[in-house]
Amino acid sequence: MVLVFSDNKNLSLELLNKGSELAKELGKNVTAVIIGESDDGLAKEYISYGADKVFIAEVDIDSFEAEKYAGILEKVLKETGAEIVLIGSNKNGKDLASRLAGRLDAGCVIDCTNLYLKDKKLTVERVVYSGNAIAVEQFNSKPSIVTIPSKVFDPLKKDDKHSGDIVKKKFDVEKSASKVLKVQEMQTGDVNVEDAEIIVSCGRGFKSKDDIKLVSELAEVLKGKTVGCSRPIAADLKWLSEDHWIGLSGHKVKPKLYVAVGISGQIQHIAGMRDSSIIVAINKDPEALIFKSADYGIVGDLYEVLPKLTSMVKDKMG
């Protein structure tokens, strides 16, 4: 059986697509897991998106804790005898999958961008060496635990006629020596860099937070409106929220046009934007690495280049 879990609904729907495909090939079922309060509406939705069964683990937990969730999934696995476990690859999901793998001494691969059966064995692909290569990894053991990032698969088309069972079971939560004291929502804009067609990104070449308006202005005239950034801008300086952060440890994007301004082009940044159709770089250092990963580049001071570029694009677009 194939088990699917994410604390993010949309990600669960995406995993259900791949999960039901694998299940069919194996002649097995796909089961979606809900942990927490019983939610029949959500269970029915999972069924209409491909789940053959929904397992609701009824537990009393306020916020996500990997220790407790891993304990519960471990029990669900015993109960259902699942051989493949697909977990949504957000930070919570990676923590959960890895801990569960430790608890069960099971094979686990994080951040898979492709999965299929080869010689009847679950085979997965993941990006390694900061975007320089793809490793093809094969499980030789069960259960096989895999995490999958968002947007790797689309959800199936909703089918209200698809039927499935809902099973509910109460579980006790293991005591843990740690506890969550506070959860603070980070301030986020309504940006979604992953779906953007045009992105203008800024890096440490900018001298102050205010100057980022130069980037938004260019993004605006390009009709893209989406602003991205390198890790230091979001993580160290906090000039932009983390939903703008592009790279190995941030968002992976594939716009038609990606403009990198004042970004040096370290491999960890490239890992997040290398699938862009056209890459433009603006940097004052002619030796900057970013030019090696760009289709077009301008060597110059961004404070001089950006206003001119914005105004000329504006003229051109009419």
Next chain:
Amino acid sequence: MNIIVCAKQVVDVSEMKVDSKTKKPILQGVPQKISDIDKNAIEEAIKIKDKHGGKITVVTVGPSDAKERIKELLAMGADEGVLISSTDKYDYRIVSSLLAEAIKKIGEYDIVLCGEASIDMFSGQVGPRVAGLLNIPQITYAQNINAEKDKTVAMRNMGDKSVTTESSYPVLITVTKEINEPRLPSLMQILGAANKPINEWSAGSLTKELQPKVETIELKGIPMQRKNIVYKDDVDDSVKKLVDSLAKEGVLR
């Protein structure tokens, strides 16, 4: 406070070249280094030791030349190194199990520190997996740690949320790159590190022989071809040429 830091020797991905024919990365001859974020873990360990006293042990699973890398961490301020020498098969399971067994053998520990992820494979699996094996609490993606005498409080960067978690000891914590600025050891410290012990433990002395649960069957290249047209003359000229090129590419509409 006894602190164990797990540090991995990695290939320096920024020095990696791609074979122009096969488009596969060339793995031979790439310089090796300590995974960047593991230096943040050492730095944090030193800060905690400065406050509470105690001992810092670095544990590495890797080939014997990793000894040279461990010396850098001893120079930074770790007290002792443990190198678990390689068998020829490695996967996440084997690496994590060897680390967990080594930690058990060291015995007395309050905090195990790891990086949020290694810079070459970047899975972030090892930290929480080891915590699962040891059955101790895990605090991941810590961007700030306040270690007190009998408990620790850390702020975790979960992207859209910041989560503050408290734990008693022992606890495993993975740190982010932003938590601190790793120090550069002085010449005196580098020389002094030569006298600090590095113990080599064989995998076989820690556990029965382990088989990998996952095997890498192929490494595929990801070719990236770019035009690399760079305008470097007069700014007005460059801007004009760029806008013309973008118009031709059909992205200005």
